[in-house]
Structures are given as structure tokens and as C-alpha cells.
Amino acid sequence: MPPDRTGADSDGSASAQRSRRPYRAAAEFDALVIGLLRQSNAPLTAYEIARRARAHQCRISPTQVYRALHRLMAENAVERVELLAAYLPRHGEPRGFLVCRRCRSVMPFTLPALQAAARGLCRTTGFRPARILFESWGICRDCAQVPPPSIGGKALMLLIAAGAAIADGALPQSEAAACIFAIRPLSISLARR
């Protein structure tokens, strides 16, 4: 007799009846995963899919999510954004992605000429690609309009400059301390980003 994986009683209670229910079929997992991906307006990682499923009272482990994603990718129903290790429903031909490293938004694009050029390159070089993908990691237009949050490099340079100035006797220690004090909250806020 197989072990009772739910830990339910064997007294005919509701929990015991649940334990006798057959395991969920792969098709059900696939439907659950593709449904969650379609509901999302952003690509989801396997762990995010498992978390969202739990929020809908559906138990699915990350391993089961990965298996479902593997099947769905084989059916061309899902595509993967490598830079984010995340998945989204596939529409038609494989696409390229512009991925924002700040807000993690993804802008899909299709450039048949790019695909054709890559295939041509593989033919000429004798390279056999398992998959051809085009992904760019950068800053989207919205994020580019916001002032850069990070001037950690500048703060570090100022700290070094203040230290050098003290060593040279060019800057009184009290003034350098004031300078470092002004920089510190900025450095802490940068560290938390």
C-alpha cells in the first residue's frame, strides 16, 4: 500500500477521501501554469508560478511547474526570457526581448531579418544552434526618464578624495567628517536598493 502523502486519517473523513483521490494529471498542471501566465502582465519564474498557484489554493511544487513549463515549451505554448529565467505565453514565432534591468519590464519584438541573418551565419559556420535568441539587457524609456538612483561610484570617489585630503592635510578632519556624514545616508540607501 502506498504511503499516505497527505497524512490524512483512514476513517472515511473528508481528508481521507482527498488522500484517495488520484494524483493530478500532467494536463491539469499544464492548464494551471498556462492559465497563470496568461493572467500575468509580466513574465513569471517557476517559483512565482508556484506561489501564485498557492494563492489560488492550488498546490504545485516548483519541480512540477518546471515539468509543466518544459511540456508547454515543447508545444510552443510558452517561451522563456533567459535574462530573467522567466516565462510567458508564446504568440506565433519566437521573439526577441528588450529587458529593463531596473523595472524588469520586457518588450518583445520580432525581427525576421535578424532570425534569417543568424540562421545564415549558422549555415556558413556549420554551427548547429539548439536555440537562437535575441535579448538585450538595459534601461527602458520610462526608467531612462527617472534620474539614476545610483551615484554609489561618485560617493565612493568622494570618500576616497576626502581621505586623501585629510592625509595631505589639505582638508581639516572636521570638514571631511561633515562631508562623509553627508554621503553616508546616500550610501546606505544605495546599499538597500
Ligand SMILES: [Zn+2]
Ligand atoms: Zn524600466
